[in-house]
Amino acid sequence: MKLWGGRFREPLDPFIEGFTSALRFDKRLLPYDIQADIAHAKALSAAGVISEELANKIVKALEEIKEEVEAGRREIKGNEAEDIHTLVENWLEEKIGEEAGFLRSYRSRNEQIACDLRLYLKEEVKKIEEAINSLQATLLSLAEKHKGWKLTGYTHLQHSQPVSLSHHLLAYFWMFQRDKERFRDGLKRIDISPEGAGAIAGVELDPGLKANLLGFSRSFENSIDAVSDRDFLIEFLSHCAICCIHLSRLAEEIVLWSTQEFYFLTLSDTVCTGSSMMPHKKNPDPAELIRGKTGRIIGSLVSLFIILKALPLSYNFDMQENQPALFDAIDNLKDCLIAMNKILQNLSFNKERMEKSIEDYLLAVELADYLIRKGIPFRRAHRIVGELLLYAMEKGKKLKELEIKEMREFSPAFDEDVYEHLSLSSFFRRRNFPGGTGEKAIELQIKRAKEVLSQYG
Secondary structure, eight states: OOSOOTTOSSOOOHHHHHHHOOHHHHGGGHHHHHHHHHHHHHHHHHTTSSOHHHHHHHHHHHHHHHHHHHTTSSOOOTTSSSSHHHHHHHHHHHHHGGGGGGGGTTOOHHHHHHHHHHHHHHHHHHHHHHHHHHHHHHHHHHHHHTTTOEEEEEETTEEEEEEEHHHHHHHHHHHHHHHHHHHHHHHHHHSEEOTTOTTTTOOSSOHHHHHHHHTOSEEOSOHHHHHHOOHHHHHHHHHHHHHHHHHHHHHHHHHHHTSTTTOSEEEOGGGOBOOSSOTTOOBOHHHHHHHHHHHHHHHHHHHHHHHHTTOOSSOOGGGGGHHHHHHHHHHHHHHHHHHHHHHHHTEEEOHHHHHHTOOGGGGHHHHHHHHHHTTOOHHHHHHHHHHHHHHHHHHTOOGGGSOHHHHHTTOTTOOGGGGGGSSHHHHHHTTOSTTOSSHHHHHHHHHHHHHHHHHTO
């Protein structure tokens, strides 16, 4: 039975009924809808609208419905109601009869769906945080395990300067830490109860009481805003998109590093697939799929922007299309986080190949810094080193193989102490400042990462 229809003479067209139904996707909101229904029954009793006896009867029946669904004794069918709110009230009527209709008092589905979504997101944020935590723990473990390993760092995908593998891995740790902080900060705007807003103008029930019953930190300030606001969804989806962008960047490096050209890492068979045609192939498909799903999650965010663009106040049925995009993004983000964690737990790094990639030309910046300390302005030092580097390349020599007399042809500032700046050990030793790639700096960074991770455990 529908929650409306008294002023209609004709039944709804079957196609339109299916077209407008939300049950096929909002059925996942069942526990939150029941939670809100229970709070509403208690609020009606507190306001004297229904007796405490009837409120208890409604609450008991709702709890039975929830338990029956969880135990598999009651199944949600995609065409038996137009939305989750109607379904729950229909089931309640099966349980207690016509008195179930009192639950509709002082209420609108406009506030119900806003409430259900907020309750749902509060739980999903916790699950996403846990998944990010687990991924960070894996990155931190890899960083600890590979302390002292060196490789070429890249800018523009060209050799730039040497870095430590731990430093590179920890860069992603801090990206995911900010993602986690964004999700947690967004909770402040999710954790607002819309209950009591009614359809648009509010109802004669205490919003604060319902907020407390549902565990919200506060209640709405404006009833129109309460039922029409979906910016908390846009903000949440933007956090999902940013997080997946970070996953995608890491996935891209895994794809590159596992190629024969790089061969910086090898992926376990458990996280790769093969080719239907080429027997020799071992493809990093899960990492590639993470890249692909990132576009899908960004698409969900864009979808919400477009749906909400220029909607007049207050509630409009366009908003029903928010839910499929939201649910799809959440499901895919959680899957991507789990998949990336499994990929990282099932790879091995190639130390010899990484260290072999480091050329002494990567220490060119050290020469420029050396000249600065000799009193030469950086712009001129940059040019001197560039010309010296070109000379060394043409001669087929490494920088440390050049003689002082050769260097002095480019600047008289070069002296014997220049060779102290042309070794990897000295390069890393000079980068033990906070946030640097030196070994002592990495130790401090790992310690700090552990402290940060424990705060979210």
